[in-house]
Amino acid sequence: MTLEDIKSPFDGAVIGQVPVASLKDVDGYLSRAEVGAKLWRNTPAHVRSAIILKAATIAEENIEELAQIISGETGKSIVEARAEASRCGEIFRLSSFEGSQLYGSTLPLDANKGTGLDKLGFTLRQPVGIVVAISPFNYPGLLVLHKIGPALAVGNAVVLKPARTTPLTAFAIAKYLKEAGLPDGVLQVITGSGSVLGDALVSDPRVRKVSFTGSTVTGTHIASIAGAKKLSLELGSSCPVIVMDDADIEYAADAVALGGYINAGQVCISVQRVIVHEKVMANFLDALKPRVEAIKVGDPKSADTKVGTLISEAEAIRVEKSIATAVSEGATLLTGGARTGAIVMPAIVCGVNPKSAFAQDELFGPAIAVSSTTGITDAISIANDSPYGLGAGVFTKNMDNSIQAARELDAGSIHINWTPLWRADLMPYGGLKSSGIGKEGVRSTVNEMTEEKTIILHGRSW
Template sequence: MERKSLLVNGVWTAPRAGKYEDILSPYDDRIVGTVAVADAEDVNVALAAATAGAKAWRFTPAHERFAILLKAALLADERSEDIAQVISAENGKSLVEARGEAGRSGEIIRLAAFEGSQLYGESLPLDANKGTGFEKIGFTLREPVGVVVAIAPFNYPALLVLHKIAPAIAAGNAVVLKPARATPLTSIALAQCFQDAGLPDGVLNIVTGSGALLGDALVSDPRVRKVSFTGSTATGEHITRVAGIKKLSLELGASGPVAILRDADIDFAAEAVALGGYINAGQVCISVQRVIVDDHIAADFIDALKSKVEKIKVGDPRAEDTKVGTLISRAEADRVTAALKRAQAEGATLVTGGEQNGTLIQPAILSNVDPRASIAQDELFGPAVAISTARDTNHAIELANSTVYGLGAGIFTKDVSAAIQAARQVESGVVHINWTQLWRADLMPYGGYKSSGIGKEGVRSAVAEMTEVKTVILHGRAWN
């Protein structure tokens, strides 16, 4: 099996210390790849390469950047099945889900190529300023920030990597990517698409290995002008303390609420929750974790949801009929099982599921959940939905807002007034009406309130956050 090295200055390079590690399947512990283990000196070399790459790439015309990204997108399309196999092998998600993820990769790159080529400035009405006439002209320019550090999570090793690196590159920046330690092979496969498309040396660099070892060296370096991180709130808080003065985009934790009001279509809502709570074994920051149901319909909703959840096939990610695969590791599966047991000890009722077999957990439903309990307040990141009840719309919104998080939320109702009230009052970066929060278009702004993060992703928003605005004033002489 070929060992995967670091990508530095356009060359796949052995790590300075010569260390490599195996990447294991979460399902059966087979070796699915071997990758380099970088150290602080490797980070230094990668950042030096990115610094040089950024200087050249920023002055590459947008149409040339556009053409290279379109080639990379086409290669991602052509290699979609191979990339899906890699995603499933190292992440443990089902092939059905992995194919869906890989199939979106080329589209994200194409969208980024377009947005990165459309860096419009604006003219400034300087004559509106008292004491200034028509002798001055002002306008703004958008310019790349320079070196971007992208630190990606394991749960969507293609999509969440591309949502960082594609906009950064399209806007004229150079990138040092640190993939999740558990899922680096997908990043390497995607990087090869960019390399084969003709991306210049130093524009995309990859260092693999321990986040604890490499993270501070990456985010604190003064050569870095932008950090884009997706992960836990605790790690995001740490980044804000060590990064120094640079731009930050932090997409952090969540405990996503879905409110189902008294007039909702119960079967439709149950179908949506059965999808939104268990995709990728619940390892999604916008997964449905908390369901807040009007107490008049709670029993009917639980019955409808239970019948749908018990039909979800869990098992070997490579099997064509598997819908939900593994958690990322045995330690994560053990943590989720412990959280389910703690919830029951705190008074919740296990309606169905929760059985653990290694890294597999049967999709679970908990009812009678106290909204203040840990299962409702803390991010679970596992295949379980916790159901609480609400007296009315106001109470449901109050419970939806009751955690420190605010990334995504959903509400089910036929009442336009209630929908507008929720859209206005729910403290969340994204609010879905008559669907759960587990839906995302790659072009839309995406990011949270409160402890769920800083800044916005989504390709257009990411391009904006990976550029600087420069104001230019032309001074002429006044004339009569």
């Protein structure tokens, strides 16, 4: 295979090389995965668990190495990269535990009319076999581990296709697993063209499960060609946050200044739409603007940088143009929006039409769209007027508002008095509508990565 340079989006420096696979290589990866799947399925759960726990220890011993790799290939700040690297060991540990706890249930067959006590029924879970995991660029450690950790823990073989721009983190994680004793063929990392390799991998009948995180367009394409297999699709979003007139404005401004700009807004659960009650709009913007302007942007390796680059200059140009288009359509740029290379200054865009592309389309950049509302029912209607439904947040001191929002907002995760940019690795995570199919979160992923069989033992009456 030929080698491809991986470059820093901040300064273009080459930080590593990876082999580039072609279509003809796919069969070899899947053939090795077939062998690995058979071996790993027949490995006792306590042995699998011990290997994954050892990988957790190795990852925790190499947090700084992993953080430098993450920051280098994504352009995110080293502070954020260290936070991501420090969670990797914990996901290994959660996976090790949950993957060893594949409980079934007994079936009360004698409750079936005409059935006596001569039959016993129960359910049994087993690994699906071969899993294809396709991960995005924005969290190359965490979002890889949320797929491969549970998949490996329950006994599957995995072919991992990381984002082409950020494969080095995936190779580092695979190295830790290899050092921990993971057998050959159980985890393979394949790099190269997503459209070429991805189509071949997800459509192959030997693959029993596809786990994909990325755009709704690509996820829909995968669903159309995958065939009869299990799918988990974590797709696009345009997450809303509602700020009611009884909210703690300073607290809400603090939260939005974090939730809209971490990782340069390149997070599926970033705050994109802020729907503010008209009575407190001026106070909210007065509180938010200085907080956003105080965000230190620049060299990702600098200890005081809070927000680094977008993944590429092309993406930064796209975000810059989206902001300019919103302004040309009547919105107001309150602050930010200037671009230098792959860096876009954190932006607040006010007076945004909730039906405009700037509010409706996933931005994936460091800018928020602020619109006004007259009350909780109107705010929920605006929030739900989106093809997406991944996460939402509501700031209010009113219990009635909180319960109405919990009942009526169409989102996979709803945060009362915080933004959607909060996630515990153990909780279910996934969206409604065009935001995807299935759930991640380690325990949920264990279920997604296994299949359930019903067993009936037929005895003779005595």
